[in-house]
Amino acid sequence: MKVKISEVFRNLSITKRVILGSITLLVMGYMFCLPRQLFHVPYSTVVTARNEELLGARIASDGQWRFPPRNTTPEKIKHCLITFEDKHFYHHWGVNPLAIGRAVYQNIKNKRIVSGGSTLTMQTIRLARNKPRTFGEKIIEMIWATRLEFRASKEEILSMYISHAPFGGNVVGLDAAAWRYFGHSAEELSWAESAMLAVLPNAPAMIHLSKGRETLLAKRNRVLKLLHEKEIIDSSTYELAVSEPLPEEPHLLPQTAPHLVSRFYKERNGQYSHSTIDRGIQMHIENIAERWSNEFNRSDIRNLAILVIDLPANQVIAYCGNVHFDHRQGGNQVDVIQAPRSTGSILKPFLYYAMLQEGALLPHTLLPDIPININGFSPQNFSRQYEGAVPASEALSRSLNIPAVTMLQKYGVPKFHNFLQQTGFKTITRPSSHYGLSLILGGAEATLWDVTNAYAQMGRSLIPNQHSDAVPQKEADILMGEENKNEAIQQKFTWDKGAVWQTFDALKEVNRPEEIDWKSIPSMQTIAWKTGTSYGFRDAWAVGVTPRYAVGVWVGNATGEGKPGLVGAQTAGPVLFDVFNYLPSSSWFERPTGVFIDAEVCRQSGHLKGRFCEETDTVLILPSGLRTESCPYHHFITLSADEKYRIYENCANTEPTFQRSWFALPPVWEWYYKQHHPEYKPLPPFKSGCGEDSFQPMQFIYPPMNARIKLPKQLDGNKGFITVELAHNNPEAIVFWHLDDIYMMQTQDFHKISLQPEPGKHSLTAVDGEGNTVSTTFFIK
Template identity: 45%
Template sequence: MIKIKHFLLKRWKRLSIFLILFLMYFFSLPKKLFNEPTSTVLLSKNNELLGATIASDGQWRFPELDSVPYKFKHCILQFEDAHFYKHFGFNPISIGKAFFENRRAKRIVRGGSTITQQVIRLSRKNKDRTYTEKLKELILATRLEFRHSKEKILNLYSSHAPFGGNVVGLEMAAWRYYGLRPEQLSWAESATLAVLPNAPSLIYPGKNQIKLKDKRNRLLEKLYREAIIDSITYVLAMEEELPQKPYQLPTLTQHFLQEVKKEHEGKRIISSIDKFFQKQVNNLSKEHYQLLRQNEVHNLAVLVLDVETRKVVAYVGNSPTDTKHQKDVNNVIAPRSTGSTLKPFLYAHMLQSGDLLPTQLVKDVPTDIAGYIPKNFDLRYDGAVPANEALTRSLNIPAVRLLRQYGLQKFLADLKDYGIKDINQSADYYGLSLVLGGGEASLWDLCKVFAGYAGTVNHYETLKHNYYTNEFQEPSYLLNSKVDFGKVQSNSTKIDAGAAYLTLNTLTEVNRPLSDQAWKYYDSSQKIAWKTGTSFGNKDAWAIGTTSKYVVGVWVGNSDGEGRPDVTGIGSAAPLLFKVFDVLPKSKWFLEPYEDLIEENICTESGYLALPICNKVMKRIPKNGVRAASCPYHLEVHLDNTETYRVNSNCFPTNQIKTKVEFVLPPLMAYFYKQKNSDYTELPEFLEGCNTSEKRVIDFIFPVKYKTKLSLTKGTDGELNPIILKLTHAKPDAKIYWYIDNQFIQQTTDYHEVPIKPANGEHIITVIDDLGNEQKRKLIIH
């Protein structure tokens, strides 16, 4: 112990110097050799290149390779460093030969650097090749050999070597000069790229062809001499042509690539995109764009999601248009007016809550709610229409009335729970127009909700009648990421399987485009739940559909918001939707979630829970459907023995009264309903002398509200246009007497319409029928 201590004290200076030198050597190499920015590289799920962005320094430099392909590895070793696996960072024999040859020639005619030294030189930005710099490279090369394996060093060289112009690294060079992945290169192609880093500024594909070919062939000859390739391979390789001009990188998903770059700049991303389907969807989109542009519609977007994995399958952010027409706008994520695309969600939630039954009649009559007057697309009224038909026909008035019944605030909360990010204002901001396109959403978010509905139904069976807590998950585009659907529980957090299934099933009945209307008659056809939407002013056309396997969403319009005639969901977006579904694998329809539905007797005519007096049919409805109302439209009426008149015990012998069940709608609903339903019959009149206390035999069509503000407009001739007062009466041939401010103006029979031109101010409109029934309305003219 004493001897060791004496030894250390005697030689402490030498030891200190040695320690300092060792530490300097140990820390001489930066922790990270290369800090240059790299390209963002997007790959398909099969590891095929979809696209890439140039690095921020203007170089095409892909992220480092994981491994060097076999052919290029042998080529680069034979050309640059045949003893790579034998030396420890430098080759003294090569250095010596290079020194004497360069001295004799009085210029650099030969290099003695190993691949390891070249890695160091590249990391030091190719500083001047002085003897001092050579010494530094030699020291750092030995340090690099301590740090990394030979394979890693070879990877570093292949990833950072220059290949001419602004091309850096083997992978980019392979794409740029041959349009191939590095592992797909032939021996001749690998040999060509192997000689490029030696003199990238002198030898460039398309130029200096003789020098380039000579270098390549000498390398091929050496490969043959070393028995790395056989004679046949050698002869065939010598005959291969050199690359003449650079290839363009794939641009299959440009808008998607820009979105990926925002989160993963400079990284190599393996996406969930299926390159085969992406190409097909691109081609279909291009063909559809050529049709749209004839109507000066220049933009579109398509998104395809896998329901099971919630991964992106195909992504088209825009049409192949030009800068003038906003080609760079990503319409998959751009918020647009939703049109009618939110209607299925309202229908589903009302089914779930028990506020609505699938075939229940809902009102479709002129409606004025606090000054908001919704109109159907065809400007017509059905009077009464089954709820499921109102959805498939996308009728606006029933949707608005149902939203008012369900609650605007509650529906808005449902949409926010779904994660529709752009619907972020208060209920007062949107009003009841929310369900008709008063709010904005992106194609991404709407497809996400449809996928959530499909997933809810699918998972109900796989989870043995349970639900995930996070079913409405953000879709993912990363192949190796796993979507977290959350925990499993017995109750749904947003929509239950029964309501979701009934809604999706209803959406299969939406009328398809003319080219696809006979789909039910073909065995090869598949059921698709889909919905269209058209925003106000024909600015946005939507079509979104789902099967049990895929969700497809299409948006069509102009990115600058310009509306165009005939731009509609059914005419502009739906044809592309079904073409995309045609190229996707067919899938079976959803399994019906029997355990989440109950059977109840439903009135065949009204769709409400059946009364004992109704004609009924057994149907499956959501569990909360038992809370729904019973049929209000079937009445027992008393008739005389000829069934010609209605009677009562006050005016007709009791033993001669016949009782009959009739389907009776309120006058306003009946007025429009019978125009489309010729089999609807009015109630018989009362026998003369029979008293009745029935109410509301008179119903105004316009104005609907008791108090209405109006302005008289002028026609093209400068004259004031009249206001047309309209009403309907339960008795077809009733006489109606019209009064304005207690002054009689007209009598009507059959068609009760009266034009008036009242002066500014308040006026009371009074109508009285020949039985004494009376109704009033107040008009305020300004």
């Protein structure tokens, strides 16, 4: 027969109902009396290296050095605490009646409070509540202590206590105390150090390093004696421990990778962050940065940053955000690794890669290196010189600006802009039209983090058994060795291994700061590297990649001042190689298999073999490279026997003739190219009266079409001149000049004249003795 509880309750007397209700309320009150979270206090931000070594910390918001709570308790501290504070810790349920009785007896006998009788569990509750000590508060502590024993294990209670116990001054918790008093972690504490820390929370205001040292020493030695008597430590350990002196004064916390610690302070305030930093490498990198910074300071270059990424692990192992963190001036506290800076030429390899991958370029295709003016944009090479035409790989390794601009013009600014965003350049946020062609020469800003990480991902794609799908990760993930799996919200980007390998093959040819033939020295490792210098000499970059590491270096002034000597190859480059000389070396990347095909290319132009190319090479190219045009510079022509004239096919001619292939560049290319290539022979002109020249024999060097020109003022204040120049492939030609259909003069040998046109639009025409004509239009401001 079932009996309902409600019926039983109705059958009870009123007295029993009250008693039962009261008991129920008490039980429920007991069950819910303990808050879910005991401690509501701010914690210090703590950052460790990959092997748990402390890099640094930032104080909690309440001014206390209180490290985030521990999960375990070191054995030495555990023995010392239990021996000193609560020897029956493992045998009571939060309250020790014997200890309470003894405390009451002693307090009555001495007519003052001389003993509290609190267990470690009760002390944990007192620390959590942080209330004045009263009789009522003691009752609450006892109730909560027994409740805590039901919720947490003994080990958890012990961890709570040592994480929040006061250790004198503004030092709270075991971890902070171990570092502040002994300069190392709690796991490395000796028996003497553990005993000292075990007695400090008992009266931290009365005994510490600067007050009550004799009492502190006596208490410490008493704990060690008890440990010896209980045979927890042997005699020799005891003798060594009691002979160990007390520390003289608190230690400063480590200041390794201070900018990284500050970064975690902003992003993960009050948390314990286990980073991927290798503390040994980090400290050596900081020494390198300090040494070079002292050198650069002579030129008033005050800031320097270095980032080192382990490629196979995809982890940052050294993070030097700047130098002289303790200095409060000169921008030393700026974390330059995260600061957007003008990129200079550091993005050129990505354009080279993109064009190779798409089939818009072959590695050694000739590119123009001549004066250009594109809608008022007139870039110049760093050397202020021109070579007419340069192979693409050489243009990259020498960081020539004009070939890079012509490459970007061909590839398209919007497409390259989108490519950079896909590969993780988070600071390139404005529309592509904002940057224009200057995007490839430093018109955009990027961080050392994004730049180095992009180079690292290129290198990582060439490492066997690594994912070629590079998903841009959160920076904290890489710094903490955590893989970001949320691919659904991040765009996946796949690096083409063949294009990466060809890009690195060109970058390993960049001239090194040592100015030596590094290939002849077996001990020197191969490095793909690139430098960059921003406009106005404000930023100097250098990034290098090997199969093991990617290293990024930035040198300059965080406040933005430019300095004449602030050049990537002269400042950041030497630092980069100093870092690589310290890091373990490795062999070069293996060439990817199954991604290249054989192709016949013109030896002189680097294009695919054309109809009239006679000297060719068989090279490996990407399949997409078959879409590039064949060589446009070789022509099949009929020549006089002495190669002095070209002869038209149907020209009545009694002279002996022969036919051959001839390598001929456009006139302006040729004008500069032959100055650096004495073996180059210009295409001979047509014999007079023997047909029209199918090739344009002349071309304006300056001004280019639609150039916008501002005339400089002379020393006397009068309007200056514009010097126009023309290239002609016939060195004996006479050229007649016309400005706005008005004849000006004629030139021979050197086709260069000075003009002083009025503001506005002008047309300049040149006519040679054979009737060939070329014109250009320009605007005077």
